[in-house]
Amino acid sequence: MVADPRQRLIESATALLADEGVEAVTLRRIAREAGVSHGAPLRHFTGRSALLSAVATTGFAELRERTEVVASAEPRERLLAMCRAYLEFAFANPAMFELMFRRDLVDADEPELASTNSAVFERFSELVGETQAVGWRPGTDARLLAASLWAALHGLAGLWLWGGLGDTLETDQVDAALGVTLETYLG
Amino acid sequence: MVADPRQRLIESATALLADEGVEAVTLRRIAREAGVSHGAPLRHFTGRSALLSAVATTGFAELRERTEVVASAEPRERLLAMCRAYLEFAFANPAMFELMFRRDLVDADEPELASTNSAVFERFSELVGETQAVGWRPGTDARLLAASLWAALHGLAGLWLWGGLGDTLETDQVDAALGVTLETYLG
DNA sequence: AAACCGAGTAGACGGTGTCTACGTCGCTGT
DNA sequence: ACAGCGACGTAGACACCGTCTACTCGGTTT
Incomplete structure (x- = not known):
């Protein structure tokens, strides 16, 4: 497990992407997967497209x-x-x-x-x-x-x-x- | 203007698609564009993908x-x-x-x-x-x-x-x- | 006259992205 | 030592979205 929360979110998203496809990669699901609240990702990315861009x-x-x-x-x-x-x-x-x-x-x-x-x-x-x-x-x-x-x-x-x-x-x-x-x- | 409501919805959707792109083609916007309530399209199509397929x-x-x-x-x-x-x-x-x-x-x-x-x-x-x-x-x-x-x-x-x-x-x-x-x- | 059906409405539910206000820590400068 | 600050996270709200259900009509069929 990585400390950097930014990296953790990217990894959660990548796992979700591989497992369930593009449709499943939603901000809230990524947050859930990473074990944080639904608003947390926005502390590290300006929005969904920024996270997905990463x-x-x-x-x-x-x-x-x-x-x-x-x-x-x-x-x-x-x-x-x-x-x-x-x-x-x-x-x-x-x-x-x-x-x-x-x-x-x-x-x-x-x-x-x-x-x-x-x-x-x-x-x-x-x-x-x-x-x-x-x-x-x-x-x-x-x-x-x-x-x-x-x-x-x-x-x-x-x-x-x-x-x-x-x-x-x-x-x-x-x-x-x-x-x-x-x-x-x-x- | 066409009488067939099904055709009307398809035309509204097509216009919306050409004007504002794929993102804008939502069931509710199509309905608004066609002058009907948000649930009306579902009387004629089983769901969004059915309408978009048409x-x-x-x-x-x-x-x-x-x-x-x-x-x-x-x-x-x-x-x-x-x-x-x-x-x-x-x-x-x-x-x-x-x-x-x-x-x-x-x-x-x-x-x-x-x-x-x-x-x-x-x-x-x-x-x-x-x-x-x-x-x-x-x-x-x-x-x-x-x-x-x-x-x-x-x-x-x-x-x-x-x-x-x-x-x-x-x-x-x-x-x-x-x-x-x-x-x-x-x- | 009664039953039915195509067409539409209004409201609800769960999901979504984004914003804001509010907390917590841990560190740092004085 | 302690006030302050910044990174991190939370909770709630807002406006959308797709879909479902219950309800209302006007006309046609029987």
């Missing part, structure tokens, strides 16, 4: 770790691994992933969140650049190419999370679709 | 129209046009687009919604098949290819709506990224 920040931080660990000589291989890591993160933490991209729950302008978030994309963008330097799709604007591929991954995760597309998009089907996507971009 | 259904219907109108001899051209129409729809009706993919607001199992929704993807899938028949990426499973491209579009719309990726994804940048995506798949 939670989402840890999410982006974990995503960054997952996508940074990847060490391989070939830029192309690293880019491939990073793409897979992105989707694996979504599969492993669906509720967190949803929270991270719910702008009604999270304050996107919160500085720490914004920087952690953009750090991941920057890394991705760099990797795209490095891969281009090795002869992949030269001449295409690196940033646009990165955004395009990033969006493709994000869309796969989003549609899987949403459960749309009839019976087409079960987890393994999404994996297969990811294969098609990667082949399309990097094949 | 609204989302009209959204998918409009999306279907937008993507069906496209008439062109070349399958490849039609597929391209359909992709662009998808994003144009999202740009034109951001709040509706968000609602359509918010499974906490909408009952994805509602039959009418599910069928209207899958009809759009089916059409898309067919078009992918036709384009393949003309020599585009033969040998790739049509359904997976469709899902992959569909997700790429969906991701672009989602990221734009979300406003993430720092200053990278303004509206015109998304258009440019769409260009990269289309070139990647169909170039």
Whole structure:
């Protein structure tokens, strides 16, 4: 157990998020979970979105770790691994992933969140650049190419999370679709 | 003004959605907007998600129209046009687009919604098949290819709506990224 | 005439985010 | 030693929200 009450609240919220999904992460439930009164969280966060932003920040931080660990000589291989890591993160933490991209729950302008978030994309963008330097799709604007591929991954995760597309998009089907996507971009 | 109270509620909700976004579309506000008491909507819908599902259904219907109108001899051209129409729809009706993919607001199992929704993807899938028949990426499973491209579009719309990726994804940048995506798949 | 039904109303209940006023500790400066 | 202060927590209120229930109509059917 951590002493810092701020941290305790974040951890209670994270546990609640993983256990019962985004809907359950309410200020009052977090407070109950942390063993404090319903108004206590507001002593440490300006409001719900501030607390949830802090939670989402840890999410982006974990995503960054997952996508940074990847060490391989070939830029192309690293880019491939990073793409897979992105989707694996979504599969492993669906509720967190949803929270991270719910702008009604999270304050996107919160500085720490914004920087952690953009750090991941920057890394991705760099990797795209490095891969281009090795002869992949030269001449295409690196940033646009990165955004395009990033969006493709994000869309796969989003549609899987949403459960749309009839019976087409079960987890393994999404994996297969990811294969098609990667082949399309990097094949 | 329509007589059917059910339709009136849907229209009030749609107006509210377009004017003030997803947050504002609450049962009580819809009722106020329609000039009835706060409990009246429940006479016509089993609950909030049922009403919102009806609204989302009209959204998918409009999306279907937008993507069906496209008439062109070349399958490849039609597929391209359909992709662009998808994003144009999202740009034109951001709040509706968000609602359509918010499974906490909408009952994805509602039959009418599910069928209207899958009809759009089916059409898309067919078009992918036709384009393949003309020599585009033969040998790739049509359904997976469709899902992959569909997700790429969906991701672009989602990221734009979300406003993430720092200053990278303004509206015109998304258009440019769409260009990269289309070139990647169909170039 | 009686029974019924679609449509609407008013009130209640439990839940929520946020605000405010009120307590407590423990530390620190004098 | 002690007054003060600031971090932390509490309790209650307020305005919303979705949903449920009991009640009221006007018209149609029988």
